[in-house]
């Protein structure tokens with residue numbers, strides 16, 4: 268399958284490719300396609316949505332392959348799976364293990380994710396305080412954190 272791989276046609280995602288190779292996995296076409304779609308997504312996508320996007324350019328790919336690939340990437344920690352309670356698993360690229368902190372606003376209606384880094388000073392102070400209280404209480408040295416706030420984005424709020 269790898270011989271047919273035309274890289275110029277496939278969205279490039281160096282981080283993911285590195286992540287996949289670092290875990291001793293081969294970069295197959297389905298892995299590359301799934302990673303490519305997730306890499307350019309602005310939020311969580313279901314296996315169905317990923318499949319639909321891939322199929323536009325690669326009609327030969329099957330939903331089962333896409334699903335199997337997602338399960339594998341989830342097991343390897345390359346993607347994160349989240350269930351919003353409607354019985355449909357949704358996927359997103361996992362956060363880089365190196366970033367000190369990541370803050371996200373997640374819309375529970377359209378599954379868009381806003382990653383923001385324009386912290387207000389109060390917020391930074393607050394999280395610093397939380398970290399110091401937690402590390403004292405649990406004797407735990409905290410290196411980084413990921414914060415996710417769930418709710419409704421402005422676009423979805425308008426639609427209501």
Ligand SMILES: [Zn+2]
Pocket residue numbers: 368369370394412
């Ligand atoms: Zn933070």
Ligand SMILES: [Zn+2]
Pocket residue numbers: 374375376377378379419420421422423424
């Ligand atoms: Zn929304």
